[in-house]
Amino acid sequence: MAKRAIALTTLLTLLTLCGVTQPSEPQVFTYRTPSSSADHRFSYEVELLRLALERTVPEYGPFQLQPGFSMNLPRAMAIARANALENLVIKTSYSDTLAEEFDYPPYPIDRGIFSYRICFVNNAKRQSVAKADSLEQMRAFTIGQGVGWLDVEILRYNGLTVTESPSYESLFPMLAAGRLDLVCRAQNEVAIEWEHFGALGGFSIDDSFAFYYPLPRFFWVHKSNPLAFQRLSKGLEIIYRDGTALELWKKYYEASLAKVTLTDRRIYVLKNPYLKHINPAYKDFFLNREATQLIEKSD
Numbered sequence: 078m079a080k081r082a083i084a085l086t087t088l089l090t091l092l093t094l095c096g097v098t099q100p101s102e103p104q105v106f107t108y109r110t111p112s113s114s115a116d117h118r119f120s121y122e123v124e125l126l127r128l129a130l131e132r133t134v135p136e137y138g139p140f141q142l143q144p145g146f147s148m149n150l151p152r153a154m155a156i157a158r159a160n161a162l163e164n165l166v167i168k169t170s171y172s173d174t175l176a177e178e179f180d181y182p183p184y185p186i187d188r189g190i191f192s193y194r195i196c197f198v199n200n201a202k203r204q205s206v207a208k209a210d211s212l213e214q215m216r217a218f219t220i221g222q223g224v225g226w227l228d229v230e231i232l233r234y235n236g237l238t239v240t241e242s243p244s245y246e247s248l249f250p251m252l253a254a255g256r257l258d259l260v261c262r263a264q265n266e267v268a269i270e271w272e273h274f275g276a277l278g279g280f281s282i283d284d285s286f287a288f289y290y291p292l293p294r295f296f297w298v299h300k301s302n303p304l305a306f307q308r309l310s311k312g313l314e315i316i317y318r319d320g321t322a323l324e325l326w327k328k329y330y331e332a333s334l335a336k337v338t339l340t341d342r343r344i345y346v347l348k349n350p351y352l353k354h355i356n357p358a359y360k361d362f363f364l365n366r367e368a369t370q371l372i373e374k375s376d
Contacts, residue, residue, distance in 0.1 A: 103141040106130065106305065107162040109153045110144045111245075121329040122168045122186055126296065128325060129312030137308045149244060151225035157299055164305040167297045170227040171359075172351040180303075181295040182310040183356040184317050187263070188326055189363035194228075194261040194288040195337055196220070197249070197270075197280050202258045207285040212236070212345050215286075221248045221257035227351065228261070231290050235347040253279035261288060268336035287339055290347040293359045317362060 108126060111119050123142075130140045145153075145162050150169060157167050158178060168186050169175070198206050202218060209215050216236050222229045224241040232239050240257060242248045249270075252260045260280075262270060264287070271282060296313070298306040316322040 101138045103139040104137065104305070104308065105141045105143060105163045106309075107143050107145050107165045109165070109167055110147050121325070122296075124329075125186065125316075125322060125325055126166060126309075128316055128321065129309060131312075132315045132321075133308050133312040136311065140308075149225065150223065154225070157297070160299045160301055164298065164302050166305075166309065168294055169297060170292050170294050170351075171355050172227060173354045174351075175297065176354065178300065179297040180300055180306045181297050182306075182313045183358040184295070184313040184322070185293040185359045185362050186296060187265075187294055187330075188323075189291070189293060190265050190330060190334065191263040191294060192289055192292045192363075193264040193339060194290075195264050195267050195339075195342075196259040196261040196283045196286075196288075197252055197267070198283040199252055199255055199258050199280050201255060203281060203283070206259070206283055209286075210343065212347075215345065218258040221251055221260040223248065227292070230351070231292075231347060231349050232261075232288075234350055235290075249274040249277055249280075253277040255279070259283070264337055264339070265330045265333045268333050282337065284342070286343040286345060288345050288347055290349045291352065291363075292349065293352075293355070293363070295359075 106126070108123055109119070127142055130142065134140070145156070145165065148156065153165075153167055154169070156162055157165050167179075170191075171181070196206075206215075206218060209217075212235070216238060219238045219240050220232055221240050221242055222232070223245050224243050226241075229239050229241055240251075242251060248257070248260045251257045267282060296309060298309060300306075313322070316325075
């Protein structure tokens with residue numbers, strides 16, 4: 078037994094001297110999971126996160142990507158602030174306040190498509206919405222948004238009326254029942270959500286207008302996890318620069334964007350006051366850089 082132990086020790090020493098080492102423990106990353114099984118919005122971001130981490134294995138070693146438990150955004154942010162889950166990565170919209178607590182690689186996860194908001198409209202208000210031809214007239218309608226979404230603050234900053242819902246799924250029954258006039262969603266989300274919730278009845282997809290406000294969304298990591306942030310930054314840099322991330326984006330979003338277009342809509346350009354100190358590098362990967370420049374000129 079002693080001879081075997083000595084032989085094993087000798088072998089490991091030789092392997093180390095030759096540059097061969099034993100695998101290290103995987104670096105664990107945790108991602109946010111949706112608040113219910115009906116919420117399918119997270120598939121793209123999880124695949125993007127996995128792709129970025131896979132490209133860093135040669136430099137950083139193995140990783141383990143694990144789901145957290147179901148949570149809405151406010152709960153997820155509370156858990157992230159407490160650093161209660163190992164290397165929790167949260168995808169959400171940029172704000173200067175958030176950047177004081179968390180680090181973010183400057184690669185917009187959705188390439189800016191969430192900046193364009195197309196609305197579902199309660200059928201009783203459909204004609205009134207279609208006839209409105211100014212932002213002032215749009216302020217007469219109540220817009221539903223999820224609790225904790227930055228959209229709530231942006232819309233209110235621009236004088237619009239907003240009602241918050243505690244869960245994403247409850248927005249659609251509220252709209253169907255007439256408790257909301259509008260539920261505004263990203264351009265890529267509309268067709269998919271119509272398939273899921275259109276059978277509720279009582280509302281339809283508005284085709285008269287869209288909102289635009291720059292809404293870059295990033296992966297955020299608690300500042301006390303610098304190694305996780307460095308690895309994530311490196312991986313995203315690789316896949317954004319070589320086009321791999323763009324191919325994944327097209328896989329998930331191209332078809333849905335084609336189903337609901339911006340053609341012949343009035344575009345209400347709103348200001349996002351929460352971008353004063355953002356890293357401007359995100360603009361290189363925005364879908365519509367011209368629209369981003371338009372909003373900056375209006376400030």
